[in-house]
Amino acid sequence: xxxxxxxxxxVAASALALTSGCSVMRGQESxxxxxxxxxxxxxxxxxxxxxxxxxxxxxxxxxxxxxxMLSGFAKDATExxxxxxxxxxxxxxxxxxxxxxxxx
Numbered sequence: 001x002x003x004x005x006x007x008x009x010x011v012a013a014s015a016l017a018l019t020s021g022c023s024v025m026r027g028q029e030s031x032x033x034x035x036x037x038x039x040x041x042x043x044x045x046x047x048x049x050x051x052x053x054x055x056x057x058x059x060x061x062x063x064x065x066x067x068x069m070l071s072g073f074a075k076d077a078t079e080x081x082x083x084x085x086x087x088x089x090x091x092x093x094x095x096x097x098x099x100x101x102x103x104x
Contacts, residue, residue: 037063040092044068047090053082059100061087066094074100 041063048056059072068087074080084098 033065036092037065040066040068040090044087044090044093047086048083051082051086054079054086059083063093066092067097068093068095069097069099071099072101074102077102 041061044061044063045056048054048059048061055075058074059070062069062071068090070083070087074083080098080100080102083100084096087093087096087098
């Protein structure tokens, strides 16, 4: 197991541990939907950590009812596109709003 995979696993486990005890957020139907969204977010972040073309620490991922919002900063348009592709290919994602800003 390489260091990026170890970090990805740690990020995913931490996110699930932190969000599993939270109450249902406004706008979501059930605790199950909240847990599903937290799982999607964790999965996307873990994939970004593993992907060498995306700086996972510079990109924020939020999920609500299967809709993912990406924000933060990318070094170029390719990184922005790769982050969106990772999110779109993640199980459970219905749509992606890519609000990542490309640094000038």
